[in-house]
Amino acid sequence: MNPIQNDVRNFVAENFLFGEDPASLHNDDSFLETGIIDSTGVLELVAFIEDHYSVAVDDDELVPENLDSIDRLITFIESKLKELA
Numbered sequence: 001m002n003p004i005q006n007d008v009r010n011f012v013a014e015n016f017l018f019g020e021d022p023a024s025l026h027n028d029d030s031f032l033e034t035g036i037i038d039s040t041g042v043l044e045l046v047a048f049i050e051d052h053y054s055v056a057v058d059d060d061e062l063v064p065e066n067l068d069s070i071d072r073l074i075t076f077i078e079s080k081l082k083e084l085a
Contacts, residue, residue, distance in 0.1 A: 008073050011048050016041055027070040042067060049073075055080040 001009075005027070013022035016036050031037035037045060045067060046057045055077070066076040 002074065004074050004077050005070060007052060008070050008077075011045075011052075012036065012070070015044060015048075025070070027074075029070075030064075030068050032064065032068055045073075049077060049080075053077055053081060055084065 009022060009025070012025065012031075016031075017025065025036070029036070031041070042062065046062065049055065050057055057080075061076070064072075066072055
């Protein structure tokens with residue numbers, strides 16, 4: 001498992017699944033459509049990304065295309081890390 005995927009899955013499981021089996025969450029499941037994360041949860045997710053990866057998430061990047069599934073988060077985080085390199 002990709003280290004970013006592992007970090008994101010662990011964060012989501014610990015902060016949003018509340019006793020549900022983390023294995024039931026597929027990497028392409030929409031956080032919003034499945035009710036896993038609401039608008040407040042998005043802010044928690046952004047804080048995690050910024051703190052854990054030392055990147056800034058701009059307001060215009062707060063869109064489902066970047067933040068609405070594990071797969072999308074991995075792609076987004078990898079792109080932000082490439083910007084720093």
